[in-house]
Amino acid sequence: MSSTVLIAVVLAALGALLLGAILLLWWQALSSQFLPQFSTRGITDNLKIGQHQKALERSDRLIEQREFKAAAPLLQEALILLHIKKDRALVERSVQFNLSVISRIISIAEHTGAHLENLAIVEDLIHSRGELQLAFLDGLRDRSAFQRRRSEAGKGAPDWALSEFNRKVEDLEERITTNKRSLQTQVKELLDAAANGPSTTITYH
Numbered sequence: 001m002s003s004t005v006l007i008a009v010v011l012a013a014l015g016a017l018l019l020g021a022i023l024l025l026w027w028q029a030l031s032s033q034f035l036p037q038f039s040t041r042g043i044t045d046n047l048k049i050g051q052h053q054k055a056l057e058r059s060d061r062l063i064e065q066r067e068f069k070a071a072a073p074l075l076q077e078a079l080i081l082l083h084i085k086k087d088r089a090l091v092e093r094s095v096q097f098n099l100s101v102i103s104r105i106i107s108i109a110e111h112t113g114a115h116l117e118n119l120a121i122v123e124d125l126i127h128s129r130g131e132l133q134l135a136f137l138d139g140l141r142d143r144s145a146f147q148r149r150r151s152e153a154g155k156g157a158p159d160w161a162l163s164e165f166n167r168k169v170e171d172l173e174e175r176i177t178t179n180k181r182s183l184q185t186q187v188k189e190l191l192d193a194a195a196n197g198p199s200t201t202i203t204y205h
Contacts, residue, residue, distance in 0.1 A: 049090075052078045052097070059104060068108045072191040075101055079187055081180045083173070084133055091137070095130035102126070105187075105194045112197035122186045129179045136172040143169065 059074035078101050080094040102122060109116050143165040 048082060049080060049094070052080050056101060056104070063104060063108060066111065068112060068195045071108065072195045075104055075191060076187060079183065081183060083176055085137070088134060088137055091130055091133045095126060098126045099123070105190055109194040112194060114194045114197050116190055116193055118186050118189055122183070122190055125179060125183045125186060129176065129183065132172055132176050132179060136169065136176060139165065139169040139172055
């Protein structure tokens with residue numbers, strides 16, 4: 001290989017590294033600008049949450065234009081129902097985000113004069129979802145810590161103990177899934193009532 005070709009290859013490699021560094025800095029800047037309320041850990045979850053943020057922003061524009069029925073499906077889409085499995089901060093912030101979605105529905109109801117009978121149920125489901133996901137993360141942490149302590153002591157984890165940890169984790173997973181279904185149903189009912197106005201027979205809590 002001639003020295004000219006070698007120099008060209010080296011320069012190309014350095015250029016690729018420089019481009020990678022620039023793209024990384026660009027992504028970090030973009031994340032801090034558009035996703036400031038979420039942790040930068042767990043890129044996949046953050047990308048998904050970015051889609052929810054965009055749906056909420058689009059619904060805001062429609063609400064400003066009094067296009068309440070058009071905003072309703074976007075608010076349903078904005079609701080964050082991911083099963084977050086790593087980041088406690090992301091769980092807590094998703095609860096606040098979901099409450100901000102509900103605040104938009106309340107705003108619509110104020111404009112249409114609707115009564116929101118199941119508002120308290122929805123808020124309770126949102127808080128319960130956060131508690132369940134945090135409990136799930138605690139279960140994963142406790143199981144891992146137990147296995148580590150047994151390994152450090154030179155002992156294997158007994159099957160019955162692991163089975164109990166697994167049972168608790170699986171039970172929480174099922175409850176999180178049930179909560180998701182309930183939230184989807186209850187939020188749809190809330191949106192229908194808000195967008196349709198006082199013609200419904202729902203009463204406000």
